Amino acid sequence: MATLFDPLQLGEITLANRIVMAPLTRSRAAEGNSPGPLAAQYYAQRASAGLIIAEASPISAMAQGYLDTPGIWSEAQVGAWQKVTEAVHAGGGKIVLQLWHVGRVSNGSLLPDGAAPVSSTAQPAQAKTFTREGFTPVSAPRALRDDEIPALLEDYRRAARNARAAGFDGVEIHAANTYLLEQFLRDSINDRSGPYGGGIENRARLVCEVAAAICQEIGAGRVGIRLSPLTTFGGGTPRDSAPQALYGYVVEQMARLGLAYVHMIEGETGGAREPEGVSFDYAALRRSFSGAWMVNNGYDKALAEAAVASGKADLVAFGKAFIANPDLVARLCSDAALNTPHVATFYGGGAAGYTDYPLLNPA
Template sequence: MSTLFDPIKIGDIALSNRIVMAPLTRNRAVEGNKPGPLTVEYYRQRATAGLIIAEASPISPMAQGYLDTPGIWSAEQVDAWKAVTAAVHAEGGKIVLQLWHVGRISHTSLLPDGAAPVSSTDRVAEAATFTKEGFIPVSKPRALRDDEIPGLIEDYRRAARNAIEAGFDGVEIHAANTYLIEQFLRDSVNDRSGPYGGSIENRARLLLDVVRAITGEIGAGRTGIRLSPMTTFTAPRDSNPQALYGYVVEQLAPFGLAYLHVIEGETGGTRTPDAPAFDYAALHRAFKGPWMVNNGYDRDLAMQTVASGQADLIAFGRPFISTPDLVRRLKEGAALNELRADKLYGGGAEGYTDYSTLA
């Protein structure tokens, strides 16, 4: 029987425990969309996690959707990330980078030459994004042409290579929270025809093409993926999420990925008994590889879930923001720090690198 504190190997990456720091957007990049010295310290403080999944990082200038998010498309960004990965590795930790394209969850003020965001559709999302003016409604997107998609896949491949060059132990493909890949997956958003629209097989094509490109570039053992079958963060659910995500996971299983990371229920929501039914266990059985779960886990539930074999790893989000030494506190049953919610997005050290640890 495994415990939350036992080591585990996921693909090519050996972890000291099964506690994962989830990817968390903090909007503190410096000029050039680079991680700065504060970001180095932020991740160094949390390196006792078995695995850190660094914050979602745009794969290209057109992939950005929020102010001051650190990217992974330029040589300068790669060099800046090297300081982060070196700091985590010096503390004995492991860290992967989440590769991000926001799709239609963006604003023209954040994109090159005021371009419109791109998506599977030209329908505007009922959502807001974080800009210099604060949170404002997203801009109307344009639908990507089929002949533009090979270039998009190449952006993902190049970003994965850049992440490895920056010293990351691997990457996580962000296919969750209704960003670009999930805008193609869901029939509630994807209204296109052709090879990337219509049937489940066609709507899943972009995701599988991206997985093929990245695993071909850096290896499946250094590639994870994140899904969120039931979240309605910026878009309605698919009309048949069980069929859609069941197909996706069946297609992912043969790749031999390092892990599959599933957000259970609503992103950032509570674990409520009245949530719509979804059979996550069926996906777990179909995948067979390392299974990571996320959303509202506390110490007891996390320990129970790993001990029972329902999951191999537990990802914690906000607890890792407020409590850098979360692994120790979970082990000892110690209380966590209180989260300062008003300091989540943007700013400096306050609410970022100044949380206390146990003496």
């Protein structure tokens, strides 16, 4: 039986273990939406993870939805990210970048010239986002025109190309948590007609085209995708009317493209893995995908060990535990106590709650 501490071949990327640092927005980017001066230290401290998925990074200025999130569309951002990837690789780690477009989960104050966010729909989200004024209601979006999709695909291509130029081992497509790609996927959000609206195949067309474009750009063996079939992300977004069929179709298409992995958020993001009154057969999706299967949401060591040993998953992603425990792998291996995360320092700020959590062995 496999264990959390066994190596794994993840497409083209060789991992030392199966413990993954989940992507974690920290809102500490510097001027120009580049990784801040402490980012290299922060990620290097966590290089013992089998894989680090760096924080979600907007693929363009129009993709941003939260204050001070580091992007991947400019040369300056590529140069800043290079310092991060070099530090992680020097520590023996592997790191991929999560490619992000928030769609309608944004506020005009964060977008060029105060523009309206773009989405599959003109209907606003029932959500708030992090701005200079704190958590602020999102702005009303406009529906993307079909003739704007090619430029969006090029933004994803460029982001993947830039990620590799910055030294990342690969990328993860963010198609979860009700952001842009999921806004096209779900019939609870997508109210358009034409090639990107209506039935499952049409609603999944954009995420399939994005994945195909990125695979063509950097190779499928360096690409993963994050999905969240059941999340309402805080209760603000209804689930699709037929999530099993929808996400089953998406996973089948990702398998055909040969993606390295699927990163599956089980249940409600940050909440129950089995929401009351909802059933979902993750195992059926797992059987249809030949790449690696990563699970996420509320896993502790015992649950993670059971998931890997049983074959339910190949890897397990941990979020808040990695914020507070840079040496999480060592702590899990030795059954050491875990530090408690400081929630007040999750978003924004400096070293406090970012690079100053204590290690088991400071040397």
